[in-house]
Amino acid sequence: MKLLKLSQLPFFILILFFFMPYNVFGAGITDIRFWSAPDHTRVVLDLTESIQYESSSQETPPQCIIDLTGITSFPKKKDLEVRDKYLQRISLIDLGKNKARLVLHQKVPLQANIFTLKPDLGKTHRLVIDLIDLGEERREQEERQRQKETRARGTKIVVIDPGHGGEDPGAVGPGKTMEKDVVLRVGQKMISLLNQQQEVKAFLTRKGDYFIPLEQRVRIAREYGADLFISLHADGSFNPQARGASVYCLSLSGASDQAAKLLADKENMSNILGGAFLRPAALSRDPNLNQILLDLMQNNSMKESFRFAELVLETLREVHSLKFSSYRQANFIVLRAPDIPSVLIEMAYITNREDERLLKQTEFQEKMARNLTQAILQFFK
Numbered sequence: 001m002k003l004l005k006l007s008q009l010p011f012f013i014l015i016l017f018f019f020m021p022y023n024v025f026g027a028g029i030t031d032i033r034f035w036s037a038p039d040h041t042r043v044v045l046d047l048t049e050s051i052q053y054e055s056s057s058q059e060t061p062p063q064c065i066i067d068l069t070g071i072t073s074f075p076k077k078k079d080l081e082v083r084d085k086y087l088q089r090i091s092l093i094d095l096g097k098n099k100a101r102l103v104l105h106q107k108v109p110l111q112a113n114i115f116t117l118k119p120d121l122g123k124t125h126r127l128v129i130d131l132i133d134l135g136e137e138r139r140e141q142e143e144r145q146r147q148k149e150t151r152a153r154g155t156k157i158v159v160i161d162p163g164h165g166g167e168d169p170g171a172v173g174p175g176k177t178m179e180k181d182v183v184l185r186v187g188q189k190m191i192s193l194l195n196q197q198q199e200v201k202a203f204l205t206r207k208g209d210y211f212i213p214l215e216q217r218v219r220i221a222r223e224y225g226a227d228l229f230i231s232l233h234a235d236g237s238f239n240p241q242a243r244g245a246s247v248y249c250l251s252l253s254g255a256s257d258q259a260a261k262l263l264a265d266k267e268n269m270s271n272i273l274g275g276a277f278l279r280p281a282a283l284s285r286d287p288n289l290n291q292i293l294l295d296l297m298q299n300n301s302m303k304e305s306f307r308f309a310e311l312v313l314e315t316l317r318e319v320h321s322l323k324f325s326s327y328r329q330a331n332f333i334v335l336r337a338p339d340i341p342s343v344l345i346e347m348a349y350i351t352n353r354e355d356e357r358l359l360k361q362t363e364f365q366e367k368m369a370r371n372l373t374q375a376i377l378q379f380f381k
């Protein structure tokens with residue numbers, strides 16, 4: 001074997017560095033963020049590398065403590081006031097020797113779910129801590145079921161689902177407008193318009209800036225016993241010229257075209273971007289439905305979805321130009337409720353300057369909400 005020449009040494013060291021796992025040198029914490037939901041608060045640490053952690057909880061005072069090893073740098077702000085329903089403060093303490101402690105000062109005892117997320121579509125390594133109020137989670141679920149059971153005869157229940165939220169901004173416009181914000185605004189306007197109707201009761205899946213996994217959005221609609229489910233989105237494209245509105249239904253076989261398939265793949269990515277962590281309890285709540293019955297229901301609800309999609313296209317063309325004059329189909333997770341007619345609407349292209357301007361405009365949002373409400377009322381006639 002030939003010995004390594006001295007002149008080759010720098011090159012050899014370079015190779016060695018290249019193959020060494022990066023976190024041998026430790027990880028930097030670049031930011032601490034949080035999201036407040038009605039039944040939990042999510043804390044996210046942005047990291048340059050994956051890290052090792054150990055967690056513990058205490059009841060008095062209620063705290064979640066996470067010890068981190070191999071930390072090489074800290075963010076500018078190590079102490080954060082939260083003051084939401086569940087958290088008082090977040091503090092990150094430098095313990096020296098590349099060790100750090102994250103303390104979440106809670107207002108009440110909460111269940112902590114801690115997991116890491118790998119880099120994805122422009123996001124870095126992350127450590128996610130969900131502090132969940134299990135009691136509130138159950139109360140919200142019971143409230144939805146109560147709405148279902150106590151509904152007056154002839155009352156129709158509509159569930160509006162503003163896409164994305166929290167960690168997942170959805171598509172982002174050239175002026176930094178986020179899909180998650182505009183869809184929430186239109187959704188809220190729709191709810192208030194719909195609830196002015198005596199024979200309709202409308203609810204949102206997401207009421208603020210936090211993330212809900214796609215499957216959970218479907219489950220929320222089923223708990224309400226929804227007669228109609230509408231998922232609101234704004235499209236994004238690498239082509240800044242692309243603009244217009246489009247309407248989508250579920251496809252059980254394959255997508256109607258390649259563009260619809262790509263869109264469904266992108267929207268389904270929301271679970272990864274948003275950091276979906278499905279709790280075992282949440283999963284086991286889904287009743288085991290008879291497959292034949294399920295297929296039958298799905299057939300009928302799909303026909304109803306198509307009928308609704310046609311009505312939406314009719315009223316949508318008064319608000320904005322249509323990208324496609326007919327509805328498209330693909331396998332969107334959020335449209336998979338077997339017993340509820342479900343439609344996904346891309347209101348405009350947020351990546352187009354003119355469409356982005358429209359999406360931000362109150363007038364456009366109101367017109368969109370009004371016309372979609374019209375389509376809903378017509379559907380129930």
Ligand SMILES: [Zn+2]
Pocket residue numbers: 163164170171179232233234267
């Ligand atoms: Zn979307």
